Amino acid sequence: MTASEKSLQLVRLAAEAASEKLADDIIAYDVSEQLVITDAFLLCSASNDRQVRAIVDEIEERLRTDAHAKPVRREGEREGRWVLLDFLDIVVHVQHEEDRTFYSLERLWKDCPSISLPESVTQGQSQRSRETSGE
Template sequence: MTATDRSQDLINVAAQAAADKLAHDIIAFDVSDVLSITDAFLIASAANDRQVRAIAEEIEDKLREELDVKPVRREGEREGRWILLDYLDIVVHVQHSEERSFYSLDRLWKDCPELPLPADALATRNRPEGARTDAAGNAVAEDES
């Protein structure tokens, strides 16, 4: 079994939303062959707690606006270190970089096929962890000297 087209659509919108808020190391795995509860995981990292929250909020907003879906469960909002958004078809993990390194979900799911992502989301694999954002988690251009 492979992830459905609907799951891929959700992953694409969520990944683009995460990239728009400067998430880094965005990756998606098709977990449908090993889990019966969901088709795919999207994992994204952020440099600080505020950015973790901003990325999760942007993902929720974009999925609601573009695909008219809301998460059935949201966990980790208070701490802001690892926010999980469960959309049944997909589960989104937005993690602080330290949590990402410690829990290593990428290593845990490495045997599952990666799902294709929008170009902006793929580009985040080379984005520096400390990319600048404003208080709302929006990208801030570096001043040119």
């Protein structure tokens, strides 16, 4: 079993929304073979609590307007360090970069297939990476 087309569409929309709010290290995994509760995880991070909240708000707005999807569960918003958005088909984790490093969710899901993200997302990340490294 692999992630449904609907799940892949939601992942792409959420990744684009996160990228527009300058999220870092945006990656997605097809977890449908490992979990029965969802098809995909989208992970991204931000350098501060305010940016975490902005990314979360943008993802929710984009999925609501473009896919008529609303989260059934939202956790961690008050602290702004690690916000989980559960859309049933996908689960989005937006983490403060310190928490992302500490919890290392990528390590837990590394055996799951990655989901390719839109070029606009991958190009945006590589462009920001070059800018911060001074290239």
